[in-house]
Amino acid sequence: MDPVQKRIHELMSEIIDLRRDFHMFPELGFAEFDTAKKIEQYLRNLGYSTTRMADTGVVALLDSGRPGPCLMLRADMDALPITEANNDLPYKSKNDGVMHACGHDAHMAMLLVAAKVLEENQDMLTGKIKFVFQPNEEVAGAIELVEQGVLENPEVDGVMGLHVWSQIPSGRVSISPGVVMGGLDVFKIKVKGKGGHTGYPHEAIDPVIAAANIIQSVQAVQTREMDAQNPIVIMFGKLAAGEKSNIIPEEVYMEGTIRFLHDDPDDSQGPTKRFIRICESVCQAFQCICEIKIEHENIPLVNDENMVDLAKKTAMDVFGRSDIIDAGRYIASEDFSEYSARVPGVFIFLGCGNKEKNTDIPLHNPKFNVDEDILIKGVEFHVKGALEFLKEK
Ligand SMILES: [Zn+2]
Ligand SMILES: [Zn+2]
Structure with missing residues (x-):
């Protein structure tokens, strides 16, 4: 185990606690007020200063102090108007009729812990990392952040994002070039x-x-x-x-x-x-x-070829060659496309489907749940992807 992996393993229960807390208190798009406060609190405890965008969006910058490009890492924050049916989950949604049924709770937890590990390892970096917690993904919230200048000051040179995906078995990751998700x-x-x-x-x-x-x-x-x-x-x-x-x-x-x-x-x-x-x-x-x-x-989500190569190189280390698949394209849509249409980007699908744990239920289903064992892999992908991007340029 390398030092980064070792550190992320140490933080496993912290990742799970964060995810479960987000899961218990889900909020709908552009109403992620408590969620935003929790994100700010966590980042400020690490020494980050945070700014708000589109009311509930949270942005933080890690500046290595050394010249280099700027990478943006993005997680979405919103939940869905669904009544959770996972009745025996101890961390079942406490907000009636609202549920994190698209895994955005996991996305936030993974990116927060990545911000922690990258902050601890900033002497390995050149350039900057912009952490973006984006509201209202389910109804195309990304464009609001773009219009408010999320890709500027400092200018973003590349963007990476991921989505947990229950149709892909846990431990596997799908990375594909070109169009990966549909326009709507x-x-x-x-x-x-x-x-x-x-x-x-x-x-x-x-x-x-x-x-x-x-x-x-x-x-x-x-x-x-x-x-x-x-x-x-x-x-x-x-x-x-x-x-x-x-x-x-x-x-x-x-x-x-x-x-x-x-x-x-x-x-x-x-x-x-x-x-x-x-x-x-x-x-x-x-x-x-x-x-x-x-x-x-x-608009359709299009992966940039060079960013795909970087993601694959990173995934070789994090997942291993045999667990990298090309699951192809999904006609559902994702507003990450607004970023990747403007700067080179890559969006990957992190398998979280495990039949024995009942986590192979489709996204947006009232019984959807995430195999939490994969969360450390997502953190490691964020961290190593950033190290690779800021080393290469
Ligand atoms: Zn969704
Ligand atoms: Zn989603």
């Missing part, structure tokens, strides 16, 4: 027709048949317009129309999501523009008026 646009559509009697449809304009055709036709974006190797998932999650069986309604309201792994700068249309074109054309064909609102939630 949310659409809200009103299809407006002209109400009337269902016995006399020729005197009305039926928005229901137009809406039904939209739902069918937009699937052609995936099956006919895009390369089949660039998957897209278009789903309608909400439909609302009408009052009574014999009345043609005035309008149909629809909401849904467009998820894509598409990251082709040469495609001037992109999946969402193609989607809009089809909606508008179908509406026109059925003499309806179409109102579409698009909310761009997340």
Whole structure:
């Protein structure tokens, strides 16, 4: 065991205590007030000065005093509106209807202890490390921090992040180049027709048949317009129309999501523009008026090739060659993409699935839990990744 590993092993119970405390008192996005205070307290006890961003975000800087680049390490802070179903857990959520079901409790604990170990080892560093505790990951909070200048003063040269992943067995890590998580646009559509009697449809304009055709036709974006190797998932999650069986309604309201792994700068249309074109054309064909609102939630998360190499080199030491896998791409999204779109970044997936410990339950499930044995691996990855980045440049 090397000295860094040895130190992290000594801190194992501290990591677990931190994680369990965050787990017991989860808070929703942009309401992480107590969570932020705990993070500040821990960092200040280590001698860091901290600043707030977007109310509940916490940023701390480790400056080695020697010239060199700046690496940003990021953990997300928010929990989900889920009632925890892990009834025999001694550290089950005490905040009713709120749960750390996405492992962000583990992310914060790992990054805090990494900040401790890196502070103790700062004579091994050149340059700076920016520790960023980011609120509201589940609803694209990263962009707020970017707009408030998290990547400046000092300017960030590289960014690393990780997510615990229950679909990957404990002890393994997935590191992949290119697009690793999807983009997400949310659409809200009103299809407006002209109400009337269902016995006399020729005197009305039926928005229901137009809406039904939209739902069918937009699937052609995936099956006919895009390369089949660039998957897209278009789903309608909400439909609302009408009052009574014999009345043609005035309008149909629809909401849904467009998820894509598409990251082709040469495609001037992109999946969402193609989607809009089809909606508008179908509406026109059925003499309806179409109102579409698009909310761009997340852009695809793209890993930088050099940062992937650095992450793999680090993981060789932390996990060993045989435990590094390439699990490929996930179409769910993650707002870490806002950082990695602006500076070279890498986002890795830390396996925490263990059937015997019931930690192979999917993320966002009321029974989700983390195999705590992997937390030291996450800390070690943060620490050694930072040492490697600030040594190499
Ligand atoms: Zn999540
Ligand atoms: Zn998450």
